[in-house]
Amino acid sequence: MQKKGAITIKHVAAEAGVSFQTVSRVINDGPNVTPAMRERVMNAVNKLGYVPSLAARRLGGSRSYLILAFNDRRPTLDGWESRRGNDWVDQMLYGGMIKCAEHGYRMLFELVDSHSDELETQVQAAISALHPDGVILTPPHSDDPRITELLHRNGLIFARLGSRREGEGFAVYMDDEAAARAATKYLLDLGHTRIAYVEGHPEYAISGDRLRGFRGAIESRGLQIRPEYLQPGDFTYEAGQRAMAALAKLDQPPTAVLASSDEMALGVLHAAAPLGFSVPGELSIVSFDDTPTVRMSVPSLTAIRQPIAAMTSKAAELLIQAKIKGLEGNSRHLLPFDFIVRDSTAPPR
Amino acid sequence: MQKKGAITIKHVAAEAGVSFQTVSRVINDGPNVTPAMRERVMNAVNKLGYVPSLAARRLGGSRSYLILAFNDRRPTLDGWESRRGNDWVDQMLYGGMIKCAEHGYRMLFELVDSHSDELETQVQAAISALHPDGVILTPPHSDDPRITELLHRNGLIFARLGSRREGEGFAVYMDDEAAARAATKYLLDLGHTRIAYVEGHPEYAISGDRLRGFRGAIESRGLQIRPEYLQPGDFTYEAGQRAMAALAKLDQPPTAVLASSDEMALGVLHAAAPLGFSVPGELSIVSFDDTPTVRMSVPSLTAIRQPIAAMTSKAAELLIQAKIKGLEGNSRHLLPFDFIVRDSTAPPR
DNA sequence: CTGTTAGCGCGTTCAA
DNA sequence: TTGAACGCGCTAACAG
Numbered sequence: 001m002q003k004k005g006a007i008t009i010k011h012v013a014a015e016a017g018v019s020f021q022t023v024s025r026v027i028n029d030g031p032n033v034t035p036a037m038r039e040r041v042m043n044a045v046n047k048l049g050y051v052p053s054l055a056a057r058r059l060g061g062s063r064s065y066l067i068l069a070f071n072d073r074r075p076t077l078d079g080w081e082s083r084r085g086n087d088w089v090d091q092m093l094y095g096g097m098i099k100c101a102e103h104g105y106r107m108l109f110e111l112v113d114s115h116s117d118e119l120e121t122q123v124q125a126a127i128s129a130l131h132p133d134g135v136i137l138t139p140p141h142s143d144d145p146r147i148t149e150l151l152h153r154n155g156l157i158f159a160r161l162g163s164r165r166e167g168e169g170f171a172v173y174m175d176d177e178a179a180a181r182a183a184t185k186y187l188l189d190l191g192h193t194r195i196a197y198v199e200g201h202p203e204y205a206i207s208g209d210r211l212r213g214f215r216g217a218i219e220s221r222g223l224q225i226r227p228e229y230l231q232p233g234d235f236t237y238e239a240g241q242r243a244m245a246a247l248a249k250l251d252q253p254p255t256a257v258l259a260s261s262d263e264m265a266l267g268v269l270h271a272a273a274p275l276g277f278s279v280p281g282e283l284s285i286v287s288f289d290d291t292p293t294v295r296m297s298v299p300s301l302t303a304i305r306q307p308i309a310a311m312t313s314k315a316a317e318l319l320i321q322a323k324i325k326g327l328e329g330n331s332r333h334l335l336p337f338d339f340i341v342r343d344s345t346a347p348p349r
Numbered sequence: 350m351q352k353k354g355a356i357t358i359k360h361v362a363a364e365a366g367v368s369f370q371t372v373s374r375v376i377n378d379g380p381n382v383t384p385a386m387r388e389r390v391m392n393a394v395n396k397l398g399y400v401p402s403l404a405a406r407r408l409g410g411s412r413s414y415l416i417l418a419f420n421d422r423r424p425t426l427d428g429w430e431s432r433r434g435n436d437w438v439d440q441m442l443y444g445g446m447i448k449c450a451e452h453g454y455r456m457l458f459e460l461v462d463s464h465s466d467e468l469e470t471q472v473q474a475a476i477s478a479l480h481p482d483g484v485i486l487t488p489p490h491s492d493d494p495r496i497t498e499l500l501h502r503n504g505l506i507f508a509r510l511g512s513r514r515e516g517e518g519f520a521v522y523m524d525d526e527a528a529a530r531a532a533t534k535y536l537l538d539l540g541h542t543r544i545a546y547v548e549g550h551p552e553y554a555i556s557g558d559r560l561r562g563f564r565g566a567i568e569s570r571g572l573q574i575r576p577e578y579l580q581p582g583d584f585t586y587e588a589g590q591r592a593m594a595a596l597a598k599l600d601q602p603p604t605a606v607l608a609s610s611d612e613m614a615l616g617v618l619h620a621a622a623p624l625g626f627s628v629p630g631e632l633s634i635v636s637f638d639d640t641p642t643v644r645m646s647v648p649s650l651t652a653i654r655q656p657i658a659a660m661t662s663k664a665a666e667l668l669i670q671a672k673i674k675g676l677e678g679n680s681r682h683l684l685p686f687d688f689i690v691r692d693s694t695a696p697p698r
Numbered sequence: 699c700t701g702t703t704a705g706c707g708c709g710t711t712c713a714a
Numbered sequence: 715t716t717g718a719a720c721g722c723g724c725t726a727a728c729a730g
Contacts, residue, residue, distance in 0.1 A: 006477065006503075008707055019717050024709065032715050049470065051477035055407040056707035059722045063709090064404065080443035080658070085434045085641025093438065094429035097458065106457060106479075109446065121398070128355065128400035130455075154355075292434025296645040309429070357723055368701050373725060381699045405723035408706045412725090 016044035068132035073111035085293040095309030099316040134319030159315035171332040180213025192256040196229040198243040200260035240267020248275040255348040262289035280346035299343035365393035417481035422460035434642040444658030448665040483668030508664035520681040529562025541605040545578040547592040549609035589616020597624040604697040611638035629695035648692035
């Protein structure tokens with residue numbers, strides 16, 4: 001049926017007895033179509049099972065019906081390779097694919113090396129090949145001017161996930177500062193006063209936001225941040241282990257730890273027992289990601305849940321609508337987070 | 350640069366001072382190109398950063414540079430929604446995206462409802478819109494004649510993941526029977542004689558294969574399969590729990606259980622303790638999937654690991670090569686599995 | 699070995 | 715309100 005003779009708009013036109021431009025107009029909800037004509041054409045469309053070719057639409061028209069998402073290659077591949085269970089990509093697919101499908105769009109993933117000098121070449125190549133109608137940026141790309149300016153030059157609209165910064169593009173984010181504040185306050189309300197924080201990768205803007213939230217909560221209670229309770233980190237399991245090792249050596253170890261990623265939280269958890277800290281007896285732990293593994297760990301971890309699927313869905317919706325209306329759009333969209341209490345938190349002894 | 354004036358093949362032709370078909374020939378490794386000409390054109394390509402448009406290539410030529418993967422909608426969405434940590438899709442992306450990228454291809458995911466009467470409509474719509482160069486089928490689609498025949502009619506080549514059946518398309522699979530046999534023999538070698546098996550969903554061909562492997566291993570030792578040790582299942586957590594409940598009631602409960610999926614294995618594990626079975630003391634458990642959660646569970650589960658990434662990579666490679674060479678191809682490709690011993694298995698008491 | 703010509707299936711001008 | 719021209723960027727026949 002296809003190799004020689006897929007169903008094209010012309011077949012539909014012949015079936016309906018109209019010119020093929022009329023069919024095009026009906027399909028694209030064009031103006032000036034009588035209901036009768038519309039129905040006649042749609043009958044032919046359904047009868048033949050006609051579906052327009054994306055490639056032809058893109059070439060002839062101005063839309064490609066494609067949304068392109070750029071993820072950072074290294075951490076993405078590491079996550080897949082190590083099978084640690086991070087489901088960031090799945091949640092993006094979950095939110096993005098479904099929203100795209102609602103509008104006849106598709107979402108495509110592309111991995112680019114944010115630390116390579118080839119970053120811009122890679123992004124440009126993907127854009128040139130696919131001509132997407134919109135682009136979704138994830139951290140750390142969301143705030144990378146090399147990418148945003150490249151997209152701007154190419155006349156592409158884009159969404160920046162996890163970025164609260166003003167600027168071009170749709171910023172779709174959750175309030176990381178408020179989340180860190182809420183988590184910290186939860187620990188304070190349990191009675192903890194010696195609370196440590198394992199920081200995120202300094203390259204990510206959210207790391208600063210979260211630290212601010214942590215700080216604010218502590219200080220709002222008239223407490224001081226102890227410098228030795230602020231442990232550097234980079235989101236990795238090993239960073240969590242190192243942080244726990246350092247904290248255990250202190251004269252006054254903390255009674256609670258807030259970690260800026262699930263892997264670091266698990267690193268803290270697994271390092272705690274050998275160092276003599278039972279969880280949550282002697283140490284409470286809160287994770288900043290609610291990935292599958294933190295729910296299967298023993299004890300399961302209290303965690304902040306980022307609305308990754310909802311953010312991606314929102315981003316896709318914004319991009320598609322903007323494309324339809326021909327807008328540029330640089331609005332900001334705050335999405336709510338969840339806080340899930342599990343078994344890793346308890347009052348201090 | 351793009352909205353009005355992306356770099357096209359003509360710009361490259363002008364830069365190199367040749368006709369644009371010569372450029373096309375160079376790009377596509379066409380025959381009859383002198384090395385000098387090739388270099389001249391490539392210099393222009395690199396200088397301008399030219400990347401051909403996929404849409405135009407597909408429309409003009411016979412290739413779309415797209416591989417389409419069809420997954421079953423319901424279980425895929427359930428997995429994403431429940432966040433149980435199944436990383437089947439991630440592993441497919443891992444294997445497929447990278448292989449595709451090597452050849453300038455992209456991989457696209459599409460969810461279709463295998464139980465809907467609209468299945469064929471959905472598949473046909475995706476094909477008509479995208480005109481992929483090849484299709485990757487996953488269970489239970491891999492053996493669904495409605496799909497394979499539809500693809501055949503459309504002149505599309507396809508790979509069937511997880512199917513050992515002969516037939517059209519590339520069968521890329523692991524030996525589920527041998528895997529079940531190996532796992533069972535491992536338990537037998539530990540000294541177990543009372544081994545139960547929680548079956549997979551009857552709709553999946555692999556369920557039968559695995560059962561055969563289990564059977565074969567038991568009988569090869571001169572033992573009998575006890576009917577009450579064969580528990581029905583459908584790959585879900587709840588099925589595992591039900592199976593464990595049923596097994597616990599027997600006069601002679603098993604000392605080991607082989608479960609045909611990670612979720613069922615976890616269901617068995619979590620149901621075991623309340624029923625008075627410690628793992629691995631009184632009950633050994635082997636899982637048939639090595640997803641992230643079975644490594645984080647307590648105890649971590651001994652498991653068979655399916656080469657999902659490798660299968661997808663192989664499928665993409667086969668499809669792309671077949672497309673290039675214009676072959677149809679219906680070969681079969683067996684990939685090795687791994688068996689990972691962890692903490693859920695021990696000799697019987 | 700290279701250039702010329704003709705479409706691919708659509709959307710987008712236009713004119714009718 | 716509808717139809718006819720044109721071209722998108724490229725590959726696939728050809729011809730030279």
